[in-house]
Amino acid sequence: MPSLPLAPGATLGVLGGGQLGRMLALAAARLGFDTVILDPEPDSPAARVAAHAIVAAYDDEAALAELAAHAQVATYEFENVPVAAVDRLRALGVEVAPGPRALAVAQDRFDEKTFLNGAGVATVAFAAADSPEGAVEAVGRVGAPALMKTRREGYDGKGQRWVEHAADAAAVFQALGGAPVIVEAPAAFARELSVIAARGRDGAIAVYPLAENHHAQGVLRRSLAPARVSAAAAAQAERIAVRILTGLDYVGVIGVELFELADGGLLVNEFAPRVHNTGHWTQDGCAVDQFEQHIRAIAGWPLGPTDAVRGVEMLNLLGHEAHDWARYAAEPDSRLHLYGKRDAKPGRKMGHVNRLRPL
Numbered sequence: 001m002p003s004l005p006l007a008p009g010a011t012l013g014v015l016g017g018g019q020l021g022r023m024l025a026l027a028a029a030r031l032g033f034d035t036v037i038l039d040p041e042p043d044s045p046a047a048r049v050a051a052h053a054i055v056a057a058y059d060d061e062a063a064l065a066e067l068a069a070h071a072q073v074a075t076y077e078f079e080n081v082p083v084a085a086v087d088r089l090r091a092l093g094v095e096v097a098p099g100p101r102a103l104a105v106a107q108d109r110f111d112e113k114t115f116l117n118g119a120g121v122a123t124v125a126f127a128a129a130d131s132p133e134g135a136v137e138a139v140g141r142v143g144a145p146a147l148m149k150t151r152r153e154g155y156d157g158k159g160q161r162w163v164e165h166a167a168d169a170a171a172v173f174q175a176l177g178g179a180p181v182i183v184e185a186p187a188a189f190a191r192e193l194s195v196i197a198a199r200g201r202d203g204a205i206a207v208y209p210l211a212e213n214h215h216a217q218g219v220l221r222r223s224l225a226p227a228r229v230s231a232a233a234a235a236q237a238e239r240i241a242v243r244i245l246t247g248l249d250y251v252g253v254i255g256v257e258l259f260e261l262a263d264g265g266l267l268v269n270e271f272a273p274r275v276h277n278t279g280h281w282t283q284d285g286c287a288v289d290q291f292e293q294h295i296r297a298i299a300g301w302p303l304g305p306t307d308a309v310r311g312v313e314m315l316n317l318l319g320h321e322a323h324d325w326a327r328y329a330a331e332p333d334s335r336l337h338l339y340g341k342r343d344a345k346p347g348r349k350m351g352h353v354n355r356l357r358p359l
């Protein structure tokens with residue numbers, strides 16, 4: 001076990017070298033830490049701003065041993081890293097946060113919603129199925145129309161389809177690849193919101209103001225924060241975050257996606273056991289952003305303040321939209337964050353811009 005709080009000069013491991021890893025590495029550097037990035041792709045966005053990079057599969061034994069030789073504390077920047085890799089690192093004496101339970105629960109939409117309901121957090125009604133007949137039965141139980149999602153490995157709206165009639169359920173199950181699914185009742189939401197929160201190694205919890213999120217084709221386009229919400233909704237979001245964080249004995253930053261219903265009540269759609277795209281506004285809207293907060297939490301440092309010092313409109317720059325960098329750079333009240341990705345493929349998250357707004 002490393003001695004915590006971890007002193008500046010130590011090295012932090014990050015599984016995953018995408019933009020979230022890059023912004024974690026930058027925040028870590030500001031606090032005096034080095035980072036070592038493990039990613040299967042060479043030249044990843046995070047590796048280019050880190051002290052060390054290991055290019056290998058996440059379950060590569062030698063790579064995990066090499067990471068453990070550098071880092072006493074490690075984290076991950078996306079939720080599909082194998083739980084076995086986290087277990088292996090822990091066996092090698094590396095303190096990995098968030099822990100394997102949070103990761104495992106977040107990897108399976110059925111386990112996730114089951115955990116949430118058990119922790120007293122409301123979701124839409126849902127049922128699991130792992131066969132075409134089971135899918136028909138699950139849609140019968142939940143009621144059509146219903147949304148069928150693969151239990152594992154869906155993201156940004158991928159791996160999910162609407163089932164209009166129970167009779168279509170078997171065909172939709174096959175179209176999704178025949179893998180185990182969850183069937184969800186439709187959430188009649190008025191808005192999509194999210195809450196970013198953190199829990200420290202001492203159990204302290206810090207919750208950021210809510211963000212209002214707008215998606216297109218399942219991908220986040222725009223967040224407005226702090227979202228205008230009632231005091232009751234803000235209090236409910238905080239209660240939800242506290243229940244999830246304590247229920248998972250969580251350490252680090254979490255992103256919780258919420259549906260706001262017409263009556264103002266909140267349901268949880270899902271949570272990500274990591275820093276989150278809808279929390280990028282905190283970089284320019286808060287004194288301590290989600291990336292520094294995560295580094296503080298996993299290193300055993302005190303959590304920082306989470307109140308908004310500015311309003312922010314965050315725009316994701318997808319694909320060729322990042323070519324407009326000069327225009328955004330010329331806006332005095334915009335802060336540009338680019339990820340250094342070489343190839344602006346359509347839809348790829350290339351950067352974001354935080355437009356500053358009065359509170």
Ligand code: AMP
Pocket residue numbers: 124147154155156157158184185186187188192215218257269270
């Ligand atoms: P997810 O992959 O679960 O984050 O879902 C992607 C998007 O699909 C969400 O941001 C919602 O816009 C929509 N969505 C997901 N689940 C539901 C649901 N049960 N009812 C209505 N819309 C949903």
